[in-house]
Amino acid sequence: MKRPVALYMLFIIILIFIFFLLNIILGSVQIPFRDVWDILWGDYNGNEIWQNIIWKSRVPQALTALVAGAGLSVSGLQMQTVFRNPLAGPSVLGISSGASMGVAFVVLLSGSLGGVALSKIGIMGEIALTISAIIGSLSIMALIIFVSQKVKGNVTLLIIGVMIGYVANAVIGVLKYFSVEEDIRAYVIWGLGSFARVSGNQMTLFVSIMLVLLPVSFLLVKTLNLLLLGDAYARNLGLNIKRARLQVITCSGVLVAIVTAYCGPIIFLGLAVPHLCRTMFRTSDHRILMPASLLMGGAMALVCNLIARMPGFEGALPVNSVTALVGAPVVISVLFNKRRNDINE
Amino acid sequence: MMGNKHIHINHLTIGYKERGNKKTVASDINATIRSGELTCLLGANGIGKSTLLRTLSGFQTPLEGEIIIRERRLSDYTDKELAGIIGVVLTEKCELRNMTVEELVGMGRSPYTGFWGRLSKHDKEVIDNSIKLVNIEHLRYQMVHQLSDGERQKAMIAKALAQETDIIFLDEPTAFLDFPSKVEIMQLLHRLSHSGNRTIFLSTHDLELALQIADKVWLMNREVGVQTGTPEDLSLNGSLSHFFLRKGIRFDMESGLFRISKQATVSTRLTGEGNRYTMAQKALARHGIDASRENSSDWYIEVTDEYFNVHHANGETEQTSSIEDLLQSVQNLLAALSR
Structure with missing residues (x-):
């Protein structure tokens, strides 16, 4: 049975609009809807604090969540296909652990060696964090890509990736041991993940990088479709497996690296969203799954951000707790329904 | 032109290279796979049937010797070029979820489609045709993971047909099937080889079927290497009865088939x-x-x-x-x- 693809896509886009607006309207400071609307359209001359809240906090946060969710989900979809493993996700190859390691080096070492606690130097510190995260994740990715050209089996590569992740985490553990408590706290907070950290120019930069990278990942849809058949069949249909693997891992890895650098390691979205989309559209065609994951990822991230910011939590709830708490039951229920449908057919 | 379409195998040695050590599976194979014929490769487990098929398909490089297809060495073709010449059906089961038979068969068009894999009108016609040739029109919109083993095998054959290659290699296409499905698949392949002038080469353990349906039989054996010929020639010169020489199996010249014999007391x-x-x-x-x-x-x-x-x-x-x-x-x- 075919699903009406266009209709479903439209549905997700409407969801994105609704949750984007809700993200802007709701927050710890109550701003009436009319005023929010006017501020958004630029014809508002009232409360300057409200304007600042909307433009400097809520809109950047919503935009960050939207692109970060999209990036992680697309990356997760690519990883699941290239490793033919439903449990694969953006973090599976240790690339996000690499980002954490980069951040750990900077945060923890600068405190104990340089005597400057990064957590205290504001915006420069943020930029330093981002850069160190990118360097950390990209160097792990380079290592993975090097390995991927050496080993034949996907499973071998997957295991090596997981092992590299463990090593990165072990390095972090050692660094933590030698660090002062304050720095460790700064590192732990980074590790909780947040869409709120990115502000101003950095947000513009982040969103523009993602707006370039996301379309690039669409160039791989045919490759991904062929990889579904398994290496031998894909090769028989003219696909250069080594090159395909390199392309997909690079694309997926860069997406994770950038998102993790700006938002911290966001868990679960990249694993769960592709499954949601497969069930929703009942297809394995990446020409549909790719845009679907992108949109659905954005929508889910907006939902999670909204819940994390719900009145009462006051921004204290880390996004990672929400992604798992909301995401896991959703995925489990989806899978349960899928089983039932399979039996009924 | 006819002669060009055969596959010539000269002094072929197959096997694996592991850290510089060569592990030979079979050596000095000389044979020709003729186009427009169904050729069955017979041999015991572990004798190297799959290795031979993998080598012929270009998945694995030969240790020595050469394979000539259309007067060019197999190793000179790029992966892309081979995709238009050789189609394969493998033993391994694809874990395909949420993919319809039509989509799977459509994958066979990938070597011809553009960047996005969009199917043209001609591609769709080829897919229609392939589905019709293997008689699975009724399964067209079914999900591949819901098919029976035999149905999935047919879908895979349709995929290979959609690839529009002169040569199709199949690794044990009749394994795991019930008897009627085995017969159906073999007859289908025989028909496809003759009607479309395709070269179809498959490995199988279904001796009786192979002897009845195949145009040529290849016997693969540790002592003699590879022996080829029509089933009839091989029975007349004693190769077949020698090949399966073993207590309890008797070659019945009258029917040209093997019989299980029990020592009469x-x-x-x-x-x-x-x-x-x-x-x-x-x-x-x-x-x-x-x-x-x-x-x-x-x-x-x-x-x-x-x-x-x-x-x-x-x-x-x-x-x-x-x-x-x-x-x-x-x-x-x-x-x-x-x-």
Whole structure:
């Protein structure tokens, strides 16, 4: 049975609009809807604090969540296909652990060696964090890509990736041991993940990088479709497996690296969203799954951000707790329904 | 032009390279796979059938020798070029979820589609045709993971057909199938090889089917290497009976097929005509009793249109109406004799 693809896509886009607006309207400071609307359209001359809240906090946060969710989900979809493993996700190859390691080096070492606690130097510190995260994740990715050209089996590569992740985490553990408590706290907070950290120019930069990278990942849809058949069949249909693997891992890895650098390691979205989309559209065609994951990822991230910011939590709830708490039951229920449908057919 | 389409194999040695060590599986294979024919590769497990197929498909490089397709060495083709020449159907099961048969067959068009894999009108016609050729129109919109083994195998064959290659290699396409499906798949492949002038080469363990349906048979064996020929030539020159030479298997020249033989311990006279005679003979042979018109014995079995009569040496006659009862009374008789 075919699903009406266009209709479903439209549905997700409407969801994105609704949750984007809700993200802007709701927050710890109550701003009436009319005023929010006017501020958004630029014809508002009232409360300057409200304007600042909307433009400097809520809109950047919503935009960050939207692109970060999209990036992680697309990356997760690519990883699941290239490793033919439903449990694969953006973090599976240790690339996000690499980002954490980069951040750990900077945060923890600068405190104990340089005597400057990064957590205290504001915006420069943020930029330093981002850069160190990118360097950390990209160097792990380079290592993975090097390995991927050496080993034949996907499973071998997957295991090596997981092992590299463990090593990165072990390095972090050692660094933590030698660090002062304050720095460790700064590192732990980074590790909780947040869409709120990115502000101003950095947000513009982040969103523009993602707006370039996301379309690039669409160039791989045919490759991904062929990889579904398994290496031998894909090769028989003219696909250069080594090159395909390199392309997909690079694309997926860069997406994770950038998102993790700006938002911290966001868990679960990249694993769960592709499954949601497969069930929703009942297809394995990446020409549909790719845009679907992108949109659905954005929508889910907006939902999670909204819940994390719900009145009462006051921004204290880390996004990672929400992604798992909301995401896991959703995925489990989806899978349960899928089983039932399979039996009924 | 006809001659160009054959696959020539010269002094081919196949195997694996592991850290510089060569592990030879089979060496010095010389043969030709003719186009427009169905060729079956027979051989015991572990003899290297899959390795040979993988080497022929270009998945694995030969240790020595060469494979010539269309007057060019296989190793000179790029992956892209090969995709238009060789199609494969493998033993491994694809874990495909949420993909319809039509989409799977459509994947066979990938070498011809553009960047996004969009199917043109011509591509769709080819897909239609491939689905029709293997008679799975009714499965078209079904999900691949819901198909039976036989149906999935047909879908995979349709995918290979959609690839529009002159050559199709299949690794044990009839494994895991029930008997009617095996026959259906083999007949289908035979038809496809002849009607489309395709070169179809497959490995199989279904000896009887291969001997009945294949145009050419390749026997792969550790001592002799690869022997090729029509099933009939191979039976006449004794290769077949030598190939499967083993206790309990007998090559029946009359039917050109293998029979399971049991060493006869008793011989007796059997009289009668037709199917009932043959069936009684077959059943008795299974119990180690060589029964035939030519034999002579002091007790004998008579097959009539209605009964199977056991005539004892003392003149008594036992009348049985089924082969099951006949076997029972013969066994009783033999037990009494040996006492």
